[in-house]
Amino acid sequence: MVPAPAKPARVFDLRSSTPERWLQIVLADFDAFMLDHTLCERKASAMGMSLVAKYPDRALILDDLIAFAREELEHFHIMYRLVAERQLVLPSDEKDVYVGELRKLMQGRDTEGLFLDRLLVPGIVEARGCERLRMVTDALPEGDLKQTYLEVTRAEARHHALFLRLAKRYFSETRVEARAAELLDSEARIVDQLPLRPAVH
Numbered sequence: 001m002v003p004a005p006a007k008p009a010r011v012f013d014l015r016s017s018t019p020e021r022w023l024q025i026v027l028a029d030f031d032a033f034m035l036d037h038t039l040c041e042r043k044a045s046a047m048g049m050s051l052v053a054k055y056p057d058r059a060l061i062l063d064d065l066i067a068f069a070r071e072e073l074e075h076f077h078i079m080y081r082l083v084a085e086r087q088l089v090l091p092s093d094e095k096d097v098y099v100g101e102l103r104k105l106m107q108g109r110d111t112e113g114l115f116l117d118r119l120l121v122p123g124i125v126e127a128r129g130c131e132r133l134r135m136v137t138d139a140l141p142e143g144d145l146k147q148t149y150l151e152v153t154r155a156e157a158r159h160h161a162l163f164l165r166l167a168k169r170y171f172s173e174t175r176v177e178a179r180a181a182e183l184l185d186s187e188a189r190i191v192d193q194l195p196l197r198p199a200v201h
């Protein structure tokens, strides 16, 4: 019997594309972008571990979340070394308006709905990060920096597919897809209203 072909991995389908103008702003102040990006890697790692802390009894996601947090920490370390080489100083955290607005979408959800959103929203953040890092990677001249960005971007592509898979370990495909569609519509509205900055969001 011929085995059935593997199902293609589902990924979050962003509803809007980042304008080219954003890339121009990033390239015009690449140090600022790198510093912001470095902080994003650290925050992603912390977010993974905060999910581990919040849901210690959800055994079906823990191993993957710990691996995710480690990989993001590794990205943070790689990026930290790059910015340190350039003699840049990491800024202290400032409020991330994009993530703040996405968090508001989770308000008023019941326990299970909140659990679902806590998996889907980071997946969407990863998807947007991946879209933008890919634009940056493509624009960079050949060299070590482009190579590093290429590796990081490939990992981000895996990450957003991962969160969708994790959600489906606890929720039906229909429920996951329906909620993801709502969140993706809202994310496009949010991102389109934010000013363009030399930053990931």
Ligand SMILES: [Fe+2]
Binding pocket: 041, 044, 071, 072, 075, 152, 155, 156
């Ligand atoms: Fe990363």
Ligand SMILES: [Fe+2]
Binding pocket: 044, 072, 126, 155, 156, 159
């Ligand atoms: Fe990531």
